Amino acid sequence: MQKVIITVVGKDCVGIMAKVCTYLAEKQINILDISQTIVSGYFNMMMVADRQLDRGHFEDTAKELEELGNSIGVVIRMQREEIFNMMHRI
């Protein structure tokens, strides 16, 4: 398993989740957990996903997600999970 954290932050609009999830499905990236909040019209979402079956390079997938975000008008980042575990778990 290669766990990544995908975050989507930006102004809320129709179809954000649909577009992100469609892309992930195309890449064979499996979603393990989703949390989402909307504060004052701002969309804030975090996904834990497994990209073990994604045949592309990490950086290519991260870049494509970033570009997808640009087209929707939100910021999408993909980061390896370890940085969060290191910082928040002893």
Add this chain to the structure above:
Amino acid sequence: MINITEVAETNEMINKENLDVRTITMGISLYDCAGEDLSRVQDKILEKIVRKAGRLVEVGEHISKSYGIPVVNKRIAVTPISSIGSSCCKNEDDYVRLALTLEKAAQETGVNLIGGYGAVISKGMTDHEKIFLRSIPEALKVTKSVCSSVNVGSTRTGINMDAVRMMGEIIVDTANASYGTDSLGCAKLVVFCNAPDDNPFMAGAFHGVSEGEAVINVGISGPGVVKKALENLHGASFEVLCEAIKKTAFKITRVGQLVATEAAKRLDVPFGIVDLSLAPTPAVGDSVADILKEIGLEHPGAPGTTAALALLNDQVKKGGVMASSYVGGLSGAFIPVSEDKGMIEAVEAGALSLEKLEAMTCVCSVGLDMIAIPGDTPATTISGIIADEMAIGMINQKTTAVRLIPAIGKKVGDSLDFGGLFGYSPVMPVNTFSCSDFIGREGRIPAPIHSFKN
């Protein structure tokens, strides 16, 4: 499992509070490159550095993208060049050729700075080390990326005052040699007492004699994160304040530990240490001075500054040590003037003097750092300032350093602009009373007593 608040907190630190890994520095031993034929030594040095560090920049960038954390600098530190060149360098020009080789290695590997053009002369100097010291001004003039450090004292050996006297002259010569670039050469030259062998930060990084073939050391940073953590604690007790700094330092250091172990794994080089430092940059929101203001000072330099800095430095260490398996280097809060916007403002406001900075160096890493002084300051006065700072390090068993920049042709009220990470600095006044008879004495100050501590 990690939750959305934790993810948001980490990303906020990175995106809004300038959390970054300041440097991944690869230390490389050059002992096996030494020899009698200068050209052959140059070839061996270049070949070894490129072989060991050829992928350093690429790996640093991959790690940065994988974790979403900026890795600002990728750098190299080598064995002190004065030793490597001792057989093959017959004069100053020969040593300068080795500096040019380091420059070429920096270009080929793509690193922005390479340290180790230095000497460890805390007790005495050999003839070749004297030749080496005289080569420093020219070496720093003709190279862009090469950094030089000279260790002139230690708690075990005392202070080599002959070296201190020479370094005063060399700093002036270096400033004159780089007159056209606002004395930038001096920003790449640091004088140490108790220099650590594994410091990843420039200009003082070198690969010490106690080190192995190659090693990865990481320097973290995050003054903006600490400042942010304290913003909501106005009026809180010292207990609450200290806990907040410790927790933040822990989190920042964990990122350094992750990056260090990952870089070591990918480069197949042993992980050395994480340097627990708060290293400022001239950028807004990346200032150690701003933390001191957040603790409760109007400006750094106000009464209480030394105590506030002692508190900050100690809590950063306490929070950081548990977060990393190996801690080393300089580890503490840096207080450079030109590289910290809040410090520059304090000088401009008249709150911060050279003497107060000296007091502050007693309780933090590292020393009198990136301070512009009038261009007509005598070499003996610079040596006197160095001697004072070395004495603080020697007696207190800590690393201290001096990186002064004589602003040639300028006086108090003018300023120097180095650009980039080195920042800019107003020229600070220096005590004009003479110490030339003191500096003129030959020999060394004996090592201090290790008992009867008061």
